Amino acid sequence: MSLFSRPTPEARGLGMTSQRARDRLIDRLKSNGIADRRVLDVMRRLPRHLFIEEALASRAYEDTALPIGQAQTISQPWVVARMTEALIEHKLPAKVLEVGTGSGYQAAVLAALVANVYTVERIEELLRNARRRFRKLGIENVRSRHDDGKLGWPEHAPFDAIMLTAAGEAIDPILFDQLALDGILVAPVGVPGAQRLLSYRYDGKGWVSQSLGDVSFVPLLGGLG
Numbered sequence: 001m002s003l004f005s006r007p008t009p010e011a012r013g014l015g016m017t018s019q020r021a022r023d024r025l026i027d028r029l030k031s032n033g034i035a036d037r038r039v040l041d042v043m044r045r046l047p048r049h050l051f052i053e054e055a056l057a058s059r060a061y062e063d064t065a066l067p068i069g070q071a072q073t074i075s076q077p078w079v080v081a082r083m084t085e086a087l088i089e090h091k092l093p094a095k096v097l098e099v100g101t102g103s104g105y106q107a108a109v110l111a112a113l114v115a116n117v118y119t120v121e122r123i124e125e126l127l128r129n130a131r132r133r134f135r136k137l138g139i140e141n142v143r144s145r146h147d148d149g150k151l152g153w154p155e156h157a158p159f160d161a162i163m164l165t166a167a168g169e170a171i172d173p174i175l176f177d178q179l180a181l182d183g184i185l186v187a188p189v190g191v192p193g194a195q196r197l198l199s200y201r202y203d204g205k206g207w208v209s210q211s212l213g214d215v216s217f218v219p220l221l222g223g224l225g
């Protein structure tokens with residue numbers, strides 16, 4: 001069965017040739033602790049090579065971050081898997097906000113799992129490329145916006161889950177204001193060289209964080225690129 005409700009005829013044939021490379025990547029993710037079958041199944045089927053430039057396509061199924069232009073990266077598959085796993089672990093959110101669309105790969109993974117994805121990117125050219133990929137794959141449940149995602153997307157709040165894919169030194173309280181009380185926020189937090197992946201949930205008194213391990217992300221920047 002297709003990952004998305006309306007794959008274009010073009011999308012149906014995409015990625016078949018790289019299936020073996022994707023299977024190997026999935027084996028590697030499993031041996032590195034990724035256990036959620038829903039996440040593994042989506043990443044086994046989603047053609048990551050379509051989210052990077054052709055010149056780098058042969059490296060698409062290495063477990064590594066890769067450049068996507070504008071000094072930005074598509075995140076390492078293990079990190080995408082771990083963040084997605086953490087986001088859907090307690091309950092499947094219906095409405096998710098991603099800050100940092102980048103290539104669009106993480107948004108596409110989420111789009112195959114949840115009903116509605118909202119994603120914000122500050123660099124217009126990256127967003128244009130990501131939107132082209134969503135169209136090509138027939139992804140219809142992602143809404144995207146060119147803006148400073150530090151401010152979230154208040155018009156569509158509250159979200160059941162929020163994911164940041166760029167690292168700030170702290171989480172702006174404005175994002176917690178846009179999160180449902182039974183929701184979850186997953187984000188890399190810290191300065192370059194000392195970042196941790198944190199998940200936040202409300203314990204009845206405040207937002208409490210849990211560390212999911214050390215990571216290395218590009219910085220969350222203010223304003224538009």
Ligand code: SAM
Pocket residue numbers: 072073074075099100101102103104105106107120121122123126147148149150165166217218219220221222223225
């Ligand atoms: N999720 C992306 C993917 O799947 O390719 C990876 C994103 S990359 C590691 C981080 C992205 O966050 C970059 O594209 C960067 O431009 C974007 N970014 C950084 N600060 C931002 C902000 N304040 N608002 C929106 N996007 C931001």
